[in-house]
């Protein structure tokens with residue numbers, strides 16, 4: 001921040017100096033032009049008043065000057081500090097005052113006039129331009145004082161101004177430095193004034209919110225995973241303890257083994273699901289990018305679930321035309337296997353499950369609609385969360401740990417697709433999957 005404010009202040013000062021320079025140059029040039037103009041006017045008025053003194057003379061040029069005229073002209077020269085010359089046509093002087101000692105320069109005006117008494121004369125006025133220059137130099141001296149003073153002021157003001165402007169950013173930085181995993185729920189107070197800094201703070205706080213949620217999800221995930229594995233492990237232990245008791249028949253041992261096998265299978269399924277999710281999270285799941293037809297894949301899924309549907313007298317069918325999608329067939333098969341399984345599992349006896357495929361522009365939409373128990377509005381937002389289960393008590397018998405939809409979501413999102421759910425309690429659920437067209 002220090003260097004930014006220094007740089008900004010420096011730029012501000014440089015800008016000021018350039019501005020001042022241009023201004024000073026412009027004003028000086030303009031002023032100088034005015035001064036020249038004024039000098040010319042002065043010269044003209046002197047010439048005019050000299051001519052007025054001559055015009056009344058009614059003697060011929062050869063008889064001039066009279067003592068009165070000489071006196072008059074000498075006084076005129078003295079009063080105006082100029083040089084005056086009056087010459088006959090042959091160049092001889094009627095009147096000539098001493099030359100001006102002007103190192104800088106002089107301004108001269110020459111004119112001819114006819115005398116009343118006859119004959120023409122040349123009249124020449126010379127003035128010194130030093131008084132005019134002196135006024136210009138005075139102005140330049142003013143600039144000489146104004147420039148450094150205002151530049152210093154500009155530097156000071158610029159520095160304070162820049163520091164004040166940047167201080168909220170410095171505050172954000174300091175606060176950001178303090179935020180770590182332990183206090184990720186803290187937020188940076190928003191500045192009251194609208195503007196870029198407030199936008200920055202807002203964006204930063206939103207990022208913190210996302211991080212917080214991410215961390216929370218991770219923590220919940222770990223806790224849920226541990227919890228989920230603890231139950232089957234406890235059952236395993238209890239069963240093993242029973243099995244190790246003496247005096248047991250082969251039949252009893254077999255029963256225990258079957259039960260153990262079930263628990264191990266359940267745990268194994270959970271661990272496999274967790275592993276799939278972890279690999280998807282780390283983007284290490286090598287998804288293929290093939291173009292394939294969706295309907296054969298869906299038919300396969302329907303065939304797999306047909307026995308369960310028949311058992312529960314649920315009508316399982318497909319609607320719509322075929323469409324090509326781009327992605328990994330195995331991953332998408334798992335997605336639809338999960339969705340249809342849910343649609344059957346959370347359905348009612350004699351219900352319906354319909355798969356509808358539609359292609360709209362560059363997307364393929366697949367809907368899995370059921371006529372089941374539905375999901376309450378308050379639970380919908382958490383539906384795709386890991387280990388989410390609508391009814392914890394009942395689910396253990398059905399075997400689900402609540403990872404199925406989370407895996408669906410991860411797979412679909414890895415395909416740059418979307419998955420959404422709408423539902424009405426007691427009416428049914430619609431899961432809407434959107435995939436890129438192949």
Ligand SMILES: Nc1ncnc2c1ncn2[C@@H]1O[C@H](COP(=O)(O)OP(=O)(O)O)[C@@H](O)[C@H]1O
Nearest residue numbers: 342343346374389390400401402403404405429
């Ligand atoms: N089609 C559906 N109708 C009603 N509830 C559903 C449906 N699909 C999923 N659910 C609810 O969402 C929860 C999570 O589903 P899922 O992730 O597939 O886990 P699992 O099926 O393993 O329990 C289920 O426990 C269920 O309560």
Ligand SMILES: [Mg+2]
Nearest residue numbers: 342400404405
């Ligand atoms: Mg499921």
